[in-house]
Amino acid sequence: MKxxxxxxxxxxxAACTSQTMRATGDLGLVIERADGSALIVxxxxxxxxxxxxxxxDLSHASAVYSRDERYAYxxxxxxxxxxxxxxxxSIAGRVIQGGNSIGGAISQDGTLVAVSNYKPGGVKxxxxxxxxxxxxxxxxxxxxxxxxxxxxxxxxxxxxxxxIWVVDMSVPASPAITKFTDIGHQPYDGxxxxxxxxxxxxxxxxxxxxxxxxxxxxxxxxxxxDGYGRGEKKLPVYKMPHLEGWAVADxxxxxxxxxxxxxxxxxxxxxxxxxxxPVHGQPVFVMARPDGRHVWVNFAVPNNDTLQIIxxxxxxxxxxxxxxKGVLHMEFTPRGEQVWTSVRDLDTLKVYDTATMxxxxxxxxxxxxxxxxxxxxxxxxx
Numbered sequence: 184m185k186x187x188x189x190x191x192x193x194x195x196x197a198a199c200t201s202q203t204m205r206a207t208g209d210l211g212l213v214i215e216r217a218d219g220s221a222l223i224v225x226x227x228x229x230x231x232x233x234x235x236x237x238x239x240d241l242s243h244a245s246a247v248y249s250r251d252e253r254y255a256y257x258x259x260x261x262x263x264x265x266x267x268x269x270x271x272x273s274i275a276g277r278v279i280q281g282g283n284s285i286g287g288a289i290s291q292d293g294t295l296v297a298v299s300n301y302k303p304g305g306v307k308x309x310x311x312x313x314x315x316x317x318x319x320x321x322x323x324x325x326x327x328x329x330x331x332x333x334x335x336x337x338x339x340x341x342x343x344x345x346x347i348w349v350v351d352m353s354v355p356a357s358p359a360i361t362k363f364t365d366i367g368h369q370p371y372d373g374x375x376x377x378x379x380x381x382x383x384x385x386x387x388x389x390x391x392x393x394x395x396x397x398x399x400x401x402x403x404x405x406x407x408x409d410g411y412g413r414g415e416k417k418l419p420v421y422k423m424p425h426l427e428g429w430a431v432a433d434x435x436x437x438x439x440x441x442x443x444x445x446x447x448x449x450x451x452x453x454x455x456x457x458x459x460x461p462v463h464g465q466p467v468f469v470m471a472r473p474d475g476r477h478v479w480v481n482f483a484v485p486n487n488d489t490l491q492i493i494x495x496x497x498x499x500x501x502x503x504x505x506x507x508k509g510v511l512h513m514e515f516t517p518r519g520e521q522v523w524t525s526v527r528d529l530d531t532l533k534v535y536d537t538a539t540m541x542x543x544x545x546x547x548x549x550x551x552x553x554x555x556x557x558x559x560x561x562x563x564x565x
Contacts, residue, residue: 205270207251207252207253207269207270207557208252208517208557208558209225209226209227209557210223210224210225210226210232210252210269210556210557211223211224211225211226211514211523211554211555211556211557212224212246212255212257212267212269212554212555212556212557213525213532213548213551213553213554213555214241214244214245214246214257214551214552214553214554214555215234215241215548215549215550215551215552216241216242216244216527216550216551216552217549217550218236218241218549218550219236219237219238219239219240219241219259220234220235220236220237220238220241220549221234221235221238221241221246221255221257221267222234222235222548222551223235223267223269223272224532224546226516226521226523226556229534229543229544229546231546232272233272233273234272235267235272235273235274237274237277238257238259238263238265238274238277239259239260239261239263239265239279240259240260240261240263241257241259241260241552242260243260243285243286244257244258244259244260244552244553245257245258245286245287245553245555246258246553246555247287247288247289247296247555247559247560247565248289248555248557248559248560249289249293249311249560250292250293250560251293251560252269252557252558252560253268253269253270254266254267254268254269254275254311255267255269255555255557256287256289256296256311258284258285258286258287258298258299259284260283260284260285261279261282261283261284262279262280262281262282262283262284262300262302263277263278263279263280263284264277264278264279264280264284264287264296264298264309264314265277266314269557276313276314277314278309278314280298280300280307280309280316281298281300281302281303281307282300282301282302282303283300283301283302284298284299284300284301285299285300285301285325285326285327285329286298286299286327286329287299287329288329288330288331288337288564289311289331290311290331290335290337290352291331291332291333291334291335291336291563292335293311294310294311294312295308295309295310295311295317295335295352295355296308296309296310296311296314297309297329297331297337297350298329299326299327299328299329299339300325300326301325301326302325303321304321304322304323304324304325304326304343305319305320305321305322305323305324305326306320306322306326306329306337306339306350307319307320308320308337308350308352308355308358317352317355318350318352318355318358320348320350320358320360322341322344322348323341323343323344324341324342324343324344324346325341325342325343326339326340326341326342327339327340327341327342327370327371327372327373328340328370328371328372328373328374328384328385328426329373330373330374330375330382330563330564331375331563331564332349332375332379332382332397332563332564333379333397333563334351334353335351335352335353336349336350336351336352336397337349337350337352338350338373338375338382338395338397339373340366340370340371340372340373340384340393341370342369342370342371342387343369344364345364345365345366345367345368345369345370346362346363346364346365346366346370347362347363347366347370347373347382347384347393347395347404348360348361348362348363349361349363349382349395349397349400361400363395363403363404366384366393366404367384367386367388367389367391367392367393367406368386368387368388368389369386369387369388369389370384370385370386370387370393371384371385371386371387372384372385372425372426373385373426374426374564375397375563375564376431376564377431377562377563377564378563379397379563379564380396380397380398381394381395381396381397382394382395382397383395383407383426385426385441386441387441390408390409390410390411390441391406391407391408391409391410391411392406392407392408392438393405393406393407394406394407394454405454407449407454407455408438408447408449408454408455408456411440411447411456411459425439425467425468426438426439430469430470430471430475430478431451431471431475432471432475432476432478432495433475433495433496434450434451434452435448435449435450435451435457435495436448436449436451437449437460437469437471437478437493437495438469439465439466439467439468439469439480440459440466442465443465444461444462444463444464444465444466445459445460445461445462445466446459446460446462446466446469446478446480446493447459448460448498458498460493460498460499460500462480462482462491462500463480463482463486463489463491463503464482464483464485464486464487464489465482465483465486466480466481466482466483467481467482467483467487467511468480468481468512468513470513470515471495472515472519472522472537473515473517473518473519474519475495476494476495476496477492477493477494477495477501477537478492478493478495479491479492479493479513479522480492480493481510481511481512481513481524482510487508487509487510487511488505488506488507488508488509488510489503489504489505489506489510490503490504490505490506490510490513490524491503491504492504492540502540504535504540506524506526506529506533506542507526507528507529507531507533508526508527508528508529509525509526509527509528509529510524510525510526510527511525511526511527511551511552511553512524512525512551512552512553512554513525513554514554514555514556515537516556517556517558519537520536520537520538521534521535521536521537521543522534522535522537523554524554525548525551525552525553525554526551527550527551527552530547530548530549530550530551531545531546531547531548531551532545532546532547532548532551532554533545534546
């Protein structure tokens with residue numbers, strides 16, 4: 184009888200443990216922009232685990248992850264920086280650090296979180312554990328395109344003054360700032376290549392991009408893709424393209440063109456344009472599947488009911504999908520077998536098989552926008 188009792192106790196303990204313990208690597212966060220909330224989801228089982236509320240204005244929200252994937256840091260448009268516990272499904276900390284923020288980044292070692300601000304401008308850097316302010320870097324300009332870089336650095340553009348700044352936080356008490364001026368008119372977003380070497384700022388005020396080699400900053404900023412729209416009439420820009428998720432595959436970069444219905448192809452050795460692909464509308468996100476075989480593109484209004492897929496080998500469109508109005512974001516599962524898409528106007532998330540390009544399932548969500556899986560914790564610039 185005693186042996187049976189011990190076995191039952193062990194089984195009960197095992198059952199309780201299986202219910203309360205969960206790893207973080209299969210989790211993701213979905214921004215519900217209209218409700219100031221976010222869903223915590225599990226990618227393999229396509230399940231919703233929790234809804235976290237009280238996150239403020241999420242009309243242009245993004246998120247990064249702590250090194251252990253336990254915490255997500257959400258940057259809200261109202262200046263809110265929220266730290267979410269992905270396992271408890273709750274807010275672990277929150278500060279209002281500005282009046283209008285536009286994104287953020289986490290440092291190479293995971294100890295610092297930086298926030299980019301439109302109002303009052305500049306960047307603020309916080310302790311990732313406590314959310315205590317570590318550094319306040321005024322810029323006198325809207326700051327955009329904030330990314331992390333190797334060497335405990337943060338890089339960002341200054342929209343109003345045509346600059347790129349690099350902040351070295353190796354000594355948190357004494358940030359070292361390197362400034363590059365006259366880099367091109369109105370940098371509106373930025374990215375860093377997956378190896379952390381090149382920072383590239385898109386320019387809204389002129390055709391072209393500004394590139395900084397992080398291995399050789401003494402060489403200054405180089406202009407690339409100068410005049411890519413020369414001779415063409417620009418269209419009204421209803422939504423700015425996002426560069427952070429741009430596609431790098433097979434030695435090429437696939438880049439959204441501002442004000443054109445085109446994806447530009449750039450050779451990564453010469454940094455020259457080697458092609459252009461006409462697409463359904465003005466591209467917003469141009470994202471490569473993790474293996475680089477295909478590139479998925481979504482679009483600004485009025486064409487935001489569509490996804491198009493480009494074959495990298497042939498550089499041609501191979502598929503057009505119509506998920507529904509308000510396709511705002513895409514996120515690939517870590518090894519790329521599926522892609523999750525947010526369809527705001529249908530209040531749904533649609534999941535596609537990337538091999539067959541067919542819908543696998545859908546999940547309800549309240550006006551979903553950004554989708555951020557925890558595997559981002561281990562990638563530079565995301």
